[in-house]
Amino acid sequence: MAASRWPLVIDPSGQAATFLRYQDTNYVDTVNPDHMQPERIRLALLGALRYGKPLVFDLREVDLFPAVQRQLEAVQQGLAQELLSRRLLEQDRYLSLLRPTDGPEYGPTQFQESRLAQFRLFFVTQVRWPPAEQLQVLLPVQVQLPSGGL
Known part of the structure; x- marks a missing residue:
């Protein structure tokens, strides 16, 4: 069961989010209203699927997981559950996200x-104790920083 859940990276320092932001990912800053527009989320998801890249939702220090789920639903009804359960990746179901205006690529x-x-989905949070719902739906991964110097 744990292997089928996407990771929730718990990092109060914020360093994991900074690291992921500068990797080859499709990064969504959930605090930024522009990033949370349904069309932007749809294209970030499609691009991550098309190019085999991670899609990262940075929840920052706020509990924005429910907002992400709502915005996924605004993209397409049932999308949040399809994505979280990985069913979106089965039998070309992701093709339902395509629009005629998307272009030949x-x-x-x-x-x-x-x-x-190669597609991966990550949620990153600075909240030390995320809500129980997130811990059940996602696979919590706690970032441990070294104590003292390197």
Whole structure:
């Protein structure tokens, strides 16, 4: 069961979010209203699927997991559960996210199994004790910083 859950990186220092922001990821800052627009989330998700990249939702120090779920639902009804359960990756279900205006780089034939297999979803939080619902739905990963100097 744990292996099927996406990680919730618990890092009160914020260093994990900073690290992920500067990697080759599709990064969504959930505190930024522009990042939380349904169309922006849809394109971030599609791009991560298409190019085999991680999609990172940075929840910062606020409990914005319910807001992320609402915005996923605004993209497409049932999307939050489909994504969290990984069902979106089965039987080309992600193709339902495509729109005629997306352009040729997002044509159905542009999605490759090898890249889809590289897709990852991360939630990062600075909240030391996330709500129980998040801990049940996601796989909590606690970041431990070294004590003292290096």
